[in-house]
Amino acid sequence: MKTATALTARTAHAASTGTPRLTELTAAIRTELRPTRTEASDGPVAARVAAVLASFLHHPDLLTPAQLEPDPHAYRQHLLHVEPDGSFSMVALVWLPGQATRIHDHTAWCVVGTYLGAEEETAFRLAEQDGRTVLEPVATTVFPTGAVAHLTPPGDIHLVRNATSGKAVSLHVYGADVSVRGSSIRRVYDLPIHPGAGEEGRA
Numbered sequence: 203m204k205t206a207t208a209l210t211a212r213t214a215h216a217a218s219t220g221t222p223r224l225t226e227l228t229a230a231i232r233t234e235l236r237p238t239r240t241e242a243s244d245g246p247v248a249a250r251v252a253a254v255l256a257s258f259l260h261h262p263d264l265l266t267p268a269q270l271e272p273d274p275h276a277y278r279q280h281l282l283h284v285e286p287d288g289s290f291s292m293v294a295l296v297w298l299p300g301q302a303t304r305i306h307d308h309t310a311w312c313v314v315g316t317y318l319g320a321e322e323e324t325a326f327r328l329a330e331q332d333g334r335t336v337l338e339p340v341a342t343t344v345f346p347t348g349a350v351a352h353l354t355p356p357g358d359i360h361l362v363r364n365a366t367s368g369k370a371v372s373l374h375v376y377g378a379d380v381s382v383r384g385s386s387i388r389r390v391y392d393l394p395i396h397p398g399a400g401e402e403g404r405a
């Protein structure tokens with residue numbers, strides 16, 4: 203199994219220097235997670251966290267200047283928060299033009315909100331082609347500033363790239379302790395990409 207280092211993100215560990223607004227956000231997420239012990243699926247949890255995250259994306263004082271710093275070599279991950287009980291973590295990803303993740307999926311639910319610029323996500327599914335396993339693109343979606351989305355494994359294979367010619371920043375909340383393995387990435391997929399039946403939608 204590939205580890206987080208198989209992705210090209212550089213991680214900056216600066217969790218102790220969060221803004222008061224970030225503290226507000228983590229407290230609000232903590233409140234939304236309390237009922238999860240009685241819930242059978244991750245979908246409602248991720249949807250509630252997405253609503254909370256969306257309500258904070260317009261705040262210009264959410265991140266410090268250091269947490270908005272890019273890396274010229276690869277998209278950069280700033281670790282913002284790890285809940286002491288490991289129930290959730292939050293990172294900021296900073297993208298320069300042309301920077302992208304590899305194709306991957308996650309071990310836990312994930313909520314993404316665009317804070318600056320726009321990101322493009324392409325979803326894939328596994329398929330069989332001439333006796334080999336390939337990836338088929340399913341849909342490509344552009345998320346402008348303020349947009350949120352949530353993913354719940356399994357079936358969350360995707361790639362994310364900066365959709366702009368400037369810097370983009372997104373906030374990611376994971377239902378996992380990302381400090382254990384550096385991320386909540388389950389697997390990186392180095393498989394051929396086959397167009398299949400074509401993408402179902404583009405927004």
Ligand SMILES: [Fe+2]
Nearest residue numbers: 306307308360
């Ligand atoms: Fe992801």
